Amino acid sequence: MKSIAIGQAGGPTSVLNASLVGFLNTIKDSKIYGVISGFQGLVENNIFLMDSKILAEANKFKNIPGAYLGSGRYHLKEDDFTKIISNLKKSGINTLVFSGGNGTMWTLNKIHQTAQKLHYPLQVIGIPKTVDNDMAETDHAPGFGSAARYISHAVRDISIDLESMQNFEQVRLIETMGRNVGWLAASSGLLKERSTDGPHKIYVPEIPITVEGILKDISGVIQQNGYATIVISEGIILDGGSNITIGKFNGRKVLGGVSSHLAEIIQRELGLKSRSEILGMHQRSSQAYISLQDQKEAYEVGMKAAELVFRDESGVMISIIRGEGKTYSFFLSCVPLEKVAKGGERRLPKKFYDFDKYNDWVRPLVGEGLQSFPPSLIGRSKSENGEITTR
Structure with missing residues (x-):
């Protein structure tokens, strides 16, 4: 036995x-x-x-x-x-x-x-x-599939909220789990159906990025869209430096805080009302x-x-x-x-830097029943004859 x-x-x-x-x-x-x-x-x-x-x-x-x-x-x-x-x-x-x-x-x-x-x-x-x-x-x-499902919904919902409030607040930086890899952050765009939908930019650890590059990206999104929903993996490295951490436990770095760090920079350098959102532990433990x-x-x-x-x-x-x-x-x-x-750690492969290809890969894992949202009136403009048209 x-x-x-x-x-x-x-x-x-x-x-x-x-x-x-x-x-x-x-x-x-x-x-x-x-x-x-x-x-x-x-x-x-x-x-x-x-x-x-x-x-x-x-x-x-x-x-x-x-x-x-x-x-x-x-x-x-x-x-x-x-x-x-x-x-x-x-x-x-x-x-x-x-x-x-x-x-x-x-x-x-x-x-x-x-x-x-x-x-x-x-x-x-x-x-x-x-x-x-x-x-x-x-x-x-x-x-992974359940966490990816949660993130795709949470980011879409937070972005819809920001779209409604863009006369008060322009930028939201949403920080996901993932440690040193970008699989979870990449899943945030799964429910994006139109170019104006959030997330407007996704930053993963596998792709080098600078603060200057992020500021330039956000300026472009704001100019085109009026608001910017930005997703950031907790493990991204800015300007070739080190991960931002909230401390160590038994020699293990506890990552976190990069969204609030960037929110302060965006507010200061671009003068845009910015808010950081850390999705937190619910990413990995949501029954819903x-x-x-x-x-x-x-x-x-x-x-x-x-x-x-x-x-x-x-x-x-x-x-x-x-x-x-x-x-x-x-x-x-x-x-x-x-x-x-x-x-070791399996990083996001280069073929998935194209997030459309990544979405095709991840879609079966998050399961069925994903609900589409219709476009809102926000972000449309009136034509000369007074009709509402999509921007």
Whole structure:
């Protein structure tokens, strides 16, 4: 009989629990142990046997954002890896399954290597998860589609609001998550239907930009449009400098604040009323904007992890592979954890600097039911005979 410990690590998502439930509903004839609060729980041996009552309760969280088992980030020291193996061995656990992003897969690979060095037969499987979509060796990761759906709606709605208020306020700078990559920021233009619609400019970390260039862009948008909705990834670098941060935690830079920094510059240099908007944690944890496609894939990735357990695969992460053809399809495979760890952050490829091509790629992931907005009377002008015409 397999004795399996399962945990969740890193930032939670809207569909993280769907992967957990997919795994629990598929795994059979095994002892299942839950790990509380991610890798901290492994180090502190905060591991408990999930009885039938707990397993039934977990099912209720399939469509709930967050992390049912508790997640978070925990800085592991070198001797913690040996401690983790010791704790698993004491409980008789021979399989470890964890959901997470880049840092989680690096850590799982290290745990796998440590177990091999200590001659402990530990099966290790990674379930991908990240809203940033920066993981190597997978087309995308569960959590990203729902976050992209939220951002596309939020930016469109904020832009409509600004269009209505342009005699009072001219510029809004909307800051998205994404760390050092632009996948999320790029998704902000998915619902843009007309050239006058926001966002009017999108800035991603992969494309170098200067403050002077941003000021020039905004001046042009204002002249043509009367107002400017600007989307900025939290990880953009201005003038070849460094990311703007709000501090560090356990040596990890916490990015944020670039929108407010630029709002002050725009106000000062262009004399335009400017407001910064940080979309915040709701990007990754909104139940209202869960993509049903994302949820479906998250659940099936969990099911695939259970399948890999009984195929005795180890040292691997599940990978989502996009099918060929115009109609979206996907299938699941697996890749070595070592390869994922070495792949680092997956940046937005140059072909997607053309945001129309990017929108074609991302559209299936955000799911169906996207609502179009009609053009408003604002931004139209009267013709000589008094009729309203589109500018």
